[in-house]
Amino acid sequence: MKRVMIVVAYDGTNYCGWQVQPNGITIQEVLERHLSELLKEPVSVLGASRTDAGVHALGNAAVFDTNSRMPGEKISYALNQRLPEDIRIQESKEVPLDFHPRYQKSEKTYEYRILNRRFPIPTERFYSYFTYVPLDVEKMREAAEHLIGEHDFKSFCGTGAQVKTTVRNVTGLTIQKNGDEIIIRVTGMGFLYNMVRIIAGTLMEVGCGKYPPVYVKEILEARDRKTAGNTAPARGLTLVGVRYFSDETRY
Amino acid sequence: MKRVMIVVAYDGTNYCGWQVQPNGITIQEVLERHLSELLKEPVSVLGASRTDAGVHALGNAAVFDTNSRMPGEKISYALNQRLPEDIRIQESKEVPLDFHPRYQKSEKTYEYRILNRRFPIPTERFYSYFTYVPLDVEKMREAAEHLIGEHDFKSFCGTGAQVKTTVRNVTGLTIQKNGDEIIIRVTGMGFLYNMVRIIAGTLMEVGCGKYPPVYVKEILEARDRKTAGNTAPARGLTLVGVRYFSDETRY
Numbered sequence: 001m002k003r004v005m006i007v008v009a010y011d012g013t014n015y016c017g018w019q020v021q022p023n024g025i026t027i028q029e030v031l032e033r034h035l036s037e038l039l040k041e042p043v044s045v046l047g048a049s050r051t052d053a054g055v056h057a058l059g060n061a062a063v064f065d066t067n068s069r070m071p072g073e074k075i076s077y078a079l080n081q082r083l084p085e086d087i088r089i090q091e092s093k094e095v096p097l098d099f100h101p102r103y104q105k106s107e108k109t110y111e112y113r114i115l116n117r118r119f120p121i122p123t124e125r126f127y128s129y130f131t132y133v134p135l136d137v138e139k140m141r142e143a144a145e146h147l148i149g150e151h152d153f154k155s156f157c158g159t160g161a162q163v164k165t166t167v168r169n170v171t172g173l174t175i176q177k178n179g180d181e182i183i184i185r186v187t188g189m190g191f192l193y194n195m196v197r198i199i200a201g202t203l204m205e206v207g208c209g210k211y212p213p214v215y216v217k218e219i220l221e222a223r224d225r226k227t228a229g230n231t232a233p234a235r236g237l238t239l240v241g242v243r244y245f246s247d248e249t250r251y
Numbered sequence: 252m253k254r255v256m257i258v259v260a261y262d263g264t265n266y267c268g269w270q271v272q273p274n275g276i277t278i279q280e281v282l283e284r285h286l287s288e289l290l291k292e293p294v295s296v297l298g299a300s301r302t303d304a305g306v307h308a309l310g311n312a313a314v315f316d317t318n319s320r321m322p323g324e325k326i327s328y329a330l331n332q333r334l335p336e337d338i339r340i341q342e343s344k345e346v347p348l349d350f351h352p353r354y355q356k357s358e359k360t361y362e363y364r365i366l367n368r369r370f371p372i373p374t375e376r377f378y379s380y381f382t383y384v385p386l387d388v389e390k391m392r393e394a395a396e397h398l399i400g401e402h403d404f405k406s407f408c409g410t411g412a413q414v415k416t417t418v419r420n421v422t423g424l425t426i427q428k429n430g431d432e433i434i435i436r437v438t439g440m441g442f443l444y445n446m447v448r449i450i451a452g453t454l455m456e457v458g459c460g461k462y463p464p465v466y467v468k469e470i471l472e473a474r475d476r477k478t479a480g481n482t483a484p485a486r487g488l489t490l491v492g493v494r495y496f497s498d499e500t501r502y
Contacts (some may be wrong), residue, residue, distance in 0.1 A: 010373050073399055080370060085371075088373050090370050120336075121339065122307075125337070127374055178345065238374070
């Protein structure tokens with residue numbers, strides 16, 4: 001038996017997220033179905049990030065075990081022949097049998113895209129959040145500064161999540177502006193449920209002047225979800241990549 | 252009566268092109284239907300560029316006449332409320348009654364996007380053409396040089412087109428490389444049927460080494476469609492904008 005890691009890119013628009021669930025089709029389910037057919041044995045896939053419905057990925061990581069003799073690196077090519085156009089394996093390779101995509105030390109990078117102009121651009125509608133309210137990027141950057149580092153992000157945790165601790169470490173948080181597109185890029189070792197989308201929603205509220213940048217410090221201190229901004233819509237969010245410290249490849 | 256110009260952005264994926272035709276839904280048809288409902292009179296729309304099925308636009312120009320009292324600048328807002336998400340008016344304004352979007356002196360800019368890497372990126376599948384064959388951008392640039400200026404582009408004209416002359420003037424043709432994305436940007440006063448897609452197809456054949464850059468000169472001289480490359484797929488093409496010389500706004 002061997003363990004294979006795959007790096008998966010997908011357009012989340014038509015999926016109910018990553019994880020198998022009863023009410024709709026998911027990325028995990030489609031991968032398991034096609035891998036089982038390809039390798040001619042039942043295959044279970046374990047993902048690094050259980051992205052929500054409508055969230056995209058350029059490189060989510062996942063592993064599965066197989067007795068197949070197909071070399072790990074060849075699986076990407078063979079699987080892409082079978083997958084629907086909105087899921088594409090970027091890489092496949094064998095990893096140690098004890099490699100676990102969630103417990104292994106790693107860093108994830110997400111991007112949240114905002115289109116900030118008078119009218120929407122149709123070709124970007126599934127991959128960015130549109131708002132015509134002018135956003136002050138300098139204020140958003142100032143607010144973002146307060147979120148970098150280790151903090152209790154309880155105010156930025158979606159309800160319904162069960163976690164031992166709400167302390168997380170945001171190692172990078174930058175805001176880039178290219179013309180009328182604003183990209184919030186967040187890196188960290190781990191994130192709470194909806195955390196990136198709540199950060200994006202909160203920074204947008206700062207950007208449109210609803211509260212001053214320094215209020216973000218108060219939000220952190222309140223440890224109360226109600227003090228933070230709205231959860232920004234899923235379509236703007238993309239999991240850019242997962243970097244494992246045991247494996248110095250960045251996707 | 253007044254004449255109103257609209258600047259229209261659309262995702263062409265789900266349309267049979269711009270112009271009304273019997274076999275499927277078109278951009279023109281959807282605009283006419285919603286404008287007629289909004290202005291409470293039958294409205295005919297005349298577009299600057301009759302883009303093909305699957306081709307996108309950031310700013311196609313079109314005009315229509317109306318007796319409505321609604322101010323020209325307000326029509327964009329009111330129409331966007333009614334249009335499907337894949338069509339969005341970027342601007343509307345009154346123009347002289349003799350303004351004609353096709354006969355008025357103008358310059359159009361198109362972009363053809365190529366994603367050149369090992370595997371496709373799902374979120375870009377409708378907006379770029381994917382090829383894993385490595386393209387040499389320097390060779391493509393060298394070939395492009397031969398196409399700039401006034402030439403007989405008969406070899407770059409799709410069959411079935413009826414035109415008085417196949418002489419056209421390409422005023423700009425640049426090739427940009429951003430990571431694994433290659434963007435061919437073409438500007439000209441007018442284009443033949445499928446001309447930009449045949450230019451893109453030909454430049455890709457130069458890029459992958461099928462023939463040397465200088466062969467593009469021979470293609471021009473041959474005045475024979477069969478000598479040029481394939482018509483590149485519609486999904487990679489976007490009409491960026493139409494600039495009228497009577498109206499110094501660039502979209």
